[in-house]
Amino acid sequence: GDCPDSLRDNRVLSLDMAAVIAGTKYRGQFEERLKAVMNEIAQNKQVILFIDELHTLVGAGAAEGAIDASNMLKPALARGELQCVGASTLNEYRKYIEKDGALERRFQTVVVEPPSIDETVQILHGLRKKYEDHHRVNIPDETLVAAAKLSERYITDRFLPDKAIDVIDEAGARARLAAQVPPAEVAELKEQLEAINTEKEAAVRDQNFERAASLRDNERDLQAQIRRKQEDWEQRRQSHRPTLGEEEIAFIVSRWTGIPVMRLQEAETSRLLRMEDELHRSVVGQDEAIKALARSIRRSRAGLKDPRRPIGSFIFSGPTGVGKTELARSLAKFLFADTSALIRVDMSEYMEKFSVSRLIGAPPGYVGYEDSGTLTKAVRRKPYSVVLLDEIEKAHPDVFNILLQVLDEGHLTDNYGRVIDFKNTVVIMTSNVGAKDITRGKSLGFAGNDSRGDFERISEKVKEEMGRVFNPEFLNRLDDVIVFHPLGKEHIAKIASILFADVQKRLAEEEITIKLSEAATAFLVDHGHDEHYGARPLKRAIQRYIEDPLSEKILLGEFSKGDEIEVEVSTTEKEKLEFRVLSPAPQA
Incomplete structure (x- = not known):
């Protein structure tokens, strides 16, 4: 292939550190084993040593007065006697290897980025034969593409190709188990056989031997039928392999993420085009709000927005009881087919400066560091949801600084250093700013006739009032400020x-x-x-x-x-x- 001549015919050997350490009771045994491995490699120049979990070298085999594996390998690495490739995660590399500068400089760091969807499909093509033989299924090309695309879009806490391979593996296992269920007619015959056997034993106990002999003949006939049908079923199962379709992939992805299968398979365009009709079923009198919300969601789904940002971000302003929370709940049901996909946070609980840590978790050294933040924990568990921040104007200004990152970059980092993805959420904030003026209508020129022109003027003045309450950089990151009608x-x-x-x-x-x-x-x-x-x-x-x-x-x-x-x-x-x-x- 593309292998350079200098590396051609080289052997790659994996070093199992656990096996080297296992059973070393006395001082010097571990050093003797590792030295023997190094001498063997030094004598054979055409060997490349691969060490998985490279960070385990640091401290491996160390005891009082002894040296660990990393210090034993350093001289050979420095002299060039040892060609070594190690693998480690970025976190463990920083935690263990970066602290040992002498070990770090003996390796050249190569950061391996996740492959693209096209590259993942090529990887899956190479692995297809292995999974087809193992699960006894056929995996067509379109299934591989679906696994790569659906896993990349919906499974956000893992990387390609790992998540796509796992989806294929689990879907194949599910299809294989389904194919191993015997036909219903065999199960029925077995039930009949059990009933005849019970009746035959009862006839023997009653000394009705003629009846018992007749039942025995029936029993033999049923056993022969069961045997023939099972043999036929086994032949069909061996000769016919089930085909793994896109539906099976969608089912596995939906089970992992909680999004219903129909939502993955249904054409999203048709759903979005009937969005207003669906929302009108539960929210009354807010035509402008529903239209503005639907327009923004459609713009996002059509790919006209930054894909790193949330699906949508809005402020709902209006009097109490006009349907702001109900519209958020209906939107969660429409987008994610689940009213429990609404994450509600009462911002009146975050009025103090220190309450910011409750959203994302306390920093190290503070009480409550072991507990995750309210918002980050909820979104990590339900990455596909509507986040409702109720009465946003009551929150401390520092909370808005946190929200700027969510609205602009689509993610937050919690107190454990985990990046929580918000790009599949809809962020809705409710506010009562201008609500009294909307209800009263007099100070904003609302004269009792709820005409379109009047309400547009009211909306503009409410947005002006919001500009005095909220910072411009916060309002500028929102998709829309939606003003709700008072209800007649x-x-x-x-x-x-x-x-x-x-x-x-x-x-x-x-x-x-x-x-x-x-x-x-x-x-x-x-x-x-x-x-x-x-x-x-x-x-x-x-x-x-x-x-x-x-x-x-x-x-x-x-x-x-x-x-x-x-x-x-x-x-x-x-x-x-x-x-x-x-x-x-x-x-x-």
Whole structure:
């Protein structure tokens, strides 16, 4: 190949330091073994010594009055008698070898960078035959490409080609185990055989020997059938190897990362194009906010942004109860198919200067150094998530300096020196800056007609106020500042339908059907609308007027499974809803 003539025909021998040290009880035994190895190599010039985990040389074999392996190798390395290649990680190299300057200068450091995706595919081509024979599967070219691309995109805490090889290995093992499961018909025949055997033993105990003889013949027939079917299955299994497809690779990657398989396989473009429709199902009255959010996410996914930065970074500004947190939760469900992919941090807990260490972990020498930071630990466990920083304006200014690195470089370094990757997160910060002005509307020119032009002027003035609260370098790193509308009665009515649907879903588990009349809906809207508190009073109204009395009636036995209930406004009592059974459950 490309091997130089000076290195051609050289042998590469690996030195196992553990085997050299093992069993050396007395002083001088280790030195004698290592000296013998060195003499053997010095006599044969065409040997290159490879030492894996090179840092283990430092201190190996050292005892009181003895020298360690690194000091024994130094003279031979200096004289050029020993051609040696060592492998070590950067952390262990700095920790052990850099401290020994005499050992470090005898080696030429070569930093091996991870290969690219194309180079990884070439490596996988070379390893394909080995894994095909081991797992008895066929691995087509497109599967190798999928393993390299999916592992590089979704598995962020490991390097190529290691993670791609592991994905291929685990997918092959899974396919092999699936192929080893015998057919269902064989399992059925074995169950029949066990039943016949039990019946035959019972016939023998009852001295019904004719019945026992008949069952014995049936038993032999079943055993012959099982034997034939197993032989056929074994022949098919030996002759036919399952093919490892991209679906198996996606399944393994999704199991490692927690992203559902369909999210890896589904065309991302089609999902992103229907993003507004999905978010509108749970968030009402915030069309501009949803559109701005969707535009920014699409720009990021289309490759028009720096890939090192997070998927998106936003400030949500608006009054309380208008859907800021709900939109973040809905976004987590849409992007990652999991509402638990929302990492929520209350920034009012980080108002003091020292509280910065709670986010990323305490430095060495301080109390709590062994504990990871709140934010870094959560993102390390769920690298695909929506990070919600609630009430960001309450945080200490030093916290913003930490966030600058996240927004610009897409990573943080925790107290253990681990780089935590934020490039697959969406960072959302909520703020109440300008919220009173949005609700009041007077000081910002909002005259009661919620027209597009009026709200755009309001948004601009809220952003101006944010410019006075936050530093320009912080706001400049955000994708967008999104201002939320105050909710009107028409929005509260839509939210009431969404919240009541949750009540219907819970009652459906008890096999009870419930529906809300128009008058009852209007009653809930009247009692659940407050321009200062958004939709939160509506939740309390549904709990007070529907859930509480309904639970009492169910416990008292007034409603049972199969009942169809209608909720109406009470005609006899004010401020109350009444429940009427339309079609009671049939009596047993």
